[in-house]
Amino acid sequence: MANYDLLGNIAIVKFPKNTKKKEKLLFSTHLLKNNKGLKTILEKKEKFSGRLRTQKTGYIFGEKTKESLYKENNCTFRLNVETCYFSPRLSNDRKEIADMIKKGEEILVMFGGVAPYAIVIGKNSKANNVISVELSRQCNKYAQENVKRNKLEDKVKIIQGDVKKVLPKLKQKFDRIVMARPNLKDSFLGIAFKSIKKNGKIHYHGFYNEDNLEELKDLIKEEAKKAKKKIKITKIKKAGDIAPYKYRYRVDFDVLS
Numbered sequence: 181m182a183n184y185d186l187l188g189n190i191a192i193v194k195f196p197k198n199t200k201k202k203e204k205l206l207f208s209t210h211l212l213k214n215n216k217g218l219k220t221i222l223e224k225k226e227k228f229s230g231r232l233r234t235q236k237t238g239y240i241f242g243e244k245t246k247e248s249l250y251k252e253n254n255c256t257f258r259l260n261v262e263t264c265y266f267s268p269r270l271s272n273d274r275k276e277i278a279d280m281i282k283k284g285e286e287i288l289v290m291f292g293g294v295a296p297y298a299i300v301i302g303k304n305s306k307a308n309n310v311i312s313v314e315l316s317r318q319c320n321k322y323a324q325e326n327v328k329r330n331k332l333e334d335k336v337k338i339i340q341g342d343v344k345k346v347l348p349k350l351k352q353k354f355d356r357i358v359m360a361r362p363n364l365k366d367s368f369l370g371i372a373f374k375s376i377k378k379n380g381k382i383h384y385h386g387f388y389n390e391d392n393l394e395e396l397k398d399l400i401k402e403e404a405k406k407a408k409k410k411i412k413i414t415k416i417k418k419a420g421d422i423a424p425y426k427y428r429y430r431v432d433f434d435v436l437s
Contacts, residue, residue, distance in 0.1 A: 182195045186268065187259075189243075192237060195223060209241065219245075222238065222240060236262065252296075258294075259294045280356075280381075286353075288347075288357045288358070290358065291315075294322040298338075302330070309335055313339045313343050313347070316340075344368075344371050356381045361385050363422065369400065370403060373409050384433070387426065411435055413432070
């Protein structure tokens with residue numbers, strides 16, 4: 181059975197191996213008929229890969245475009261589904277974090293992409309301001325457009341660059357850091373601990389099998405120890421599945437000192 185993600189006018193479908201072209205077209209026709217606003221069907225050719233977590237897709241049916249206009253949480257986003265990582269499956273995660281934010285908080289979003297976390301937070305919370313940092317120039321182009329599209333120019337700031345180089349130059353501490361990090365080896369917790377205020381909060385994404393969840397906790401505790409920070413883990417929850425028995429977990433923790 182085919183799996184798919186809907187991103188506004190585009191559906192990205194992962195077909196089972198050896199699915200015939202006729203079957204793909206039949207499935208695509210059915211999908212278009214049953215989803216209002218859907219105009220393009222793309223096939224997922226490869227998994228997300230590389231430092232920028234891009235993917236390869238192939239055209240199957242409908243309008244020939246790879247640019248999506250997607251809506252969630254009272255926000256609108258435009259992006260290229262091949263050049264910019266975006267997961268509609270994290271919609272609830274974005275809203276959950278926005279709901280936790282208290283009036284006047286200064287927020288940092290690392291690995292900001294086309295700014296979904298920053299914009300959902302900006303639109304649905306009373307944060308003072310939000311800074312979103314993203315390495316990809318392509319994603320930042322869309323992020324700037326999305327900030328304007330959602331009328332958040334006075335609240336959300338987009339910065340292009342490597343977080344390890346950008347944050348020391350900012351010389352700013354934050355009440356809350358969102359780390360919706362890609363599936364890379366580097367935890368980036370070292371730079372996050374340097375940028376968080378005392379009693380600040382961090383939301384960290386890690387990719388682990390259910391049986392290895394203790395490794396995730398140990399990693400965070402070890403990095404905190406290296407940074408000479410005292411922390412308290414308050415919550416661990418599944419933010420999405422990425423493979424059989426492997427999940428994206430969100431760990432919420434307080435930095436007490």
